Amino acid sequence: TxxxxxxxxxxxxxxxxxTGDEGSTNTDxxxxxxxxxVVSYLTGAGAAYGEAITNGLKLAQSEINEQGEVNIDLVIxxxxxxxEQALSAAQKLMNDEEILAIIGPTLSTEFFAVAPEADxxxxxxxxxxxxxxxxxxxxxxxxxxxxPEALAIPTAMEKAVERTGAKKVALIYGxxxxxxxxGFDTMKKAAEEMGLEIVTIETFQKGQSDYNAQLTKIKNANxxxxxxxxxxxxxxxxxxxxxxxxIEVPFVGGNGFNSPQxxxxxxxxxxxxxxxxxxxxxxxxxxxxEFNKKxxxxxxxxxxxxxxxxxxxxxxxxxxxxxxxxxxxxxxxxALAETKNFEGLLGNFSFDEIGDVVMDVKVVEIKDGKFVExx
Ligand code: 1QQ
Numbered sequence: 001t002x003x004x005x006x007x008x009x010x011x012x013x014x015x016x017x018x019t020g021d022e023g024s025t026n027t028d029x030x031x032x033x034x035x036x037x038v039v040s041y042l043t044g045a046g047a048a049y050g051e052a053i054t055n056g057l058k059l060a061q062s063e064i065n066e067q068g069e070v071n072i073d074l075v076i077x078x079x080x081x082x083x084e085q086a087l088s089a090a091q092k093l094m095n096d097e098e099i100l101a102i103i104g105p106t107l108s109t110e111f112f113a114v115a116p117e118a119d120x121x122x123x124x125x126x127x128x129x130x131x132x133x134x135x136x137x138x139x140x141x142x143x144x145x146x147x148p149e150a151l152a153i154p155t156a157m158e159k160a161v162e163r164t165g166a167k168k169v170a171l172i173y174g175x176x177x178x179x180x181x182x183g184f185d186t187m188k189k190a191a192e193e194m195g196l197e198i199v200t201i202e203t204f205q206k207g208q209s210d211y212n213a214q215l216t217k218i219k220n221a222n223x224x225x226x227x228x229x230x231x232x233x234x235x236x237x238x239x240x241x242x243x244x245x246x247i248e249v250p251f252v253g254g255n256g257f258n259s260p261q262x263x264x265x266x267x268x269x270x271x272x273x274x275x276x277x278x279x280x281x282x283x284x285x286x287x288x289x290e291f292n293k294k295x296x297x298x299x300x301x302x303x304x305x306x307x308x309x310x311x312x313x314x315x316x317x318x319x320x321x322x323x324x325x326x327x328x329x330x331x332x333x334x335a336l337a338e339t340k341n342f343e344g345l346l347g348n349f350s351f352d353e354i355g356d357v358v359m360d361v362k363v364v365e366i367k368d369g370k371f372v373e374x375x
Contacts, residue, residue, distance in 0.1 A: 032070045034100045034327035036317060037093030039086050039114065041106035042078040045207065045233045048261045049106050049306050050078070053128060055299050056310030057103065059291075064318045072318065079105045086110035087117065094121050100327045101125065101336070103313055107231075108132035108179040115142045124333045128313040129306050131255040132182035136355035141333055143355040145313050145346075149183045149229075149254055152276035152361050154190040157227070159363045159374055160252050160274045161194060166224035168197045172214055172238060173229035175203040183229030183254035191227065199223050208234060211241050219247050231256040236265035243269035250274055250365075258305040263369060273366040274374060278346040279305035280362055281371065291345055312344035 038057060041050035054076055065071050075096070077089035086105040093099050094117065101124040105111050111130045118125035119139030127135055127144040131152065135144050160166065169191050174180035191198055199221035202214035215238070218226060226242070228235055228251050235257050242251075243266075250272040253262075257275045281292065281302060291311065295303040303311075320336035321327065342349040350358040363374040 031068055032321055032325070032327055033073070034070060034321055034332075035073045035075055035096070035098045036314070037090070037096070037099040037102045038074055038076040039079050039089045039093070039102065039104035039106075039110070040076060041081045041110070042076075044080045044082075046081050046107070046231055048232065048259055049129060052259070052304050052306035053104070053106060053310040055295070056128075056303060056307035057314050059295055059298055059307075060311045060314035060318075064314065070318050070321050072314070072321075075099065079107075079110050081107055081110070083110050083113040087113045090114040090117060094118060094123055099123070100321070100329060100332055101317065103128060103310070103317070106130075107177070108135065108182065109177050111135060112138070112178055115139065118142070122329055122333070124329070124336050126313055126317070126336075128309045129255070130179070132179045133185070134182075140337075140355075143336065143351060145316060145349060145357055146255070146309055147276070147278050147357060147359065147361050149179070149186045153183060153186045153227075153252070153254055154193075155361050156252050156274050156276040156363050156374075157187070157190050157194065160225055160250060161196070163374075164224060164250060166196065166249075168199045168221075168223045169225045169227055170200045170202070170218040170221055170223035171198060171227045171229075172202040172204065172211075172218065174206060174231070174234060176205050177231065179256065180229045180231065180254070183256075187227040187229060187252075187254075204230075204234060204238075206231075206234065209237065211238050212245075214238075215242050215245050215247065218242070219245055223249060225249055226251045228252070229254045229256070232259040232261040233265070236262045236270065239273065240266045240269040248272070260302075260304050260371075263366065263371075268369060270366045271368065274363065275365075276361045276363050277305050278359055278361055279308045280364060280373060282373075285345075287345055308345045312342075312346055312349065315344060316342055316349070 079086035108130045115138045119141045124141045129146050131149045173184035253275045258277050262270050323335040324331040340350045364371045365374045
């Protein structure tokens with residue numbers, strides 16, 4: 001009788017999973033099936049961030065699924081860079097019982113609207129590009145694999161000051177975005193701690209196209225270095241207009257500048273940008289070389305930091321899913337939180353106790369129209 005009961009149990013379990021009425025705990029022939037929801041900035045002024053992210057995710061997805069242990073279905077929603085749209089997209093995803101966990105949204109501004117809801121619903125959510133202060137602190141189910149500005153910016157500033165001997169700095173930041181404000185707070189604090197003289201602080205808003213007033217003040221204050229906290233669109237235009245006004249000093253930027261779009265928009269005016277990142281595309285690490293090759297074959301261009309972070313993020317999810325053993329939100333959450341010493345494109349990665357990143361950061365600069373390692 002024990003055998004019969006066991007067989008009946010196995011039969012029901014199997015038929016349950018193959019017809020899909022087990023919800024998110026599908027397994028198919030030993031392969032763990034899972035649906036991951038993605039909220040990404042795919043249309044509008046910052047769409048290149050979301051394009052890179054979703055391309056990185058899709059490339060990882062095809063490799064992971066080919067390996068066969070898990071099979072991931074991505075359900076991708078556009079947030080247009082807007083907190084409200086990000087929230088309604090995420091709510092739609094969270095209402096789907098089959099969605100195991102979420103990746104995104106892209107901007108910290110959006111993430112702060114979405115992550116508390118995911119946390120309340122017991123759904124793990126991971127930012128792959130969100131670098132403002134306070135992200136993992138939102139809750140137990142909230143993670144990121146992007147380097148916080150609080151770590152990245154001071155690293156870039158120290159290197160820049162070391163090489164240039166800068167004493168006077170000017171600050172410029174977008175005051176209507178969570179990330180650009182947070183990056184500014186970090187810049188100001190670091191400047192004070194480093195004993196730098198802040199000669200002026202200027203602000204701008206999203207979509208602004210003329211920075212003449214701000215840059216005139218900066219030029220007159222004669223800084224040795226400009227600290228800029230901006231997304232790529234505004235940041236690139238600021239650099240372009242600064243160079244046209246004869247401001248030649250280097251810029252230290254926040255994470256928003258880690259996009260090839262800066263070069264695309266500002267061209268030669270982007271020379272002299274210094275920024276911290278975990279990603280260096282010219283690395284000879286075989287994993288990076290292979291990723292570059294596959295990415296270029298698939299999308300006709302080289303990957304950037306945002307693509308690499310997203311690619312690693314899906315592998316981190318797949319790894320947690322394998323350890324969870326089934327696509328169950330609770331088991332997945334426990335396994336994800338235990339991620340330690342994951343070896344990705346961006347090097348060795350672990351979560352700390354609150355779901356923030358433990359990883360190394362590099363400093364790069366734009367020189368002769370190219371991101372190179374900062375010397
Ligand atoms: C944030 C960022 C942006 C640059 C992501 C694209 O770091 O909003 O946190």
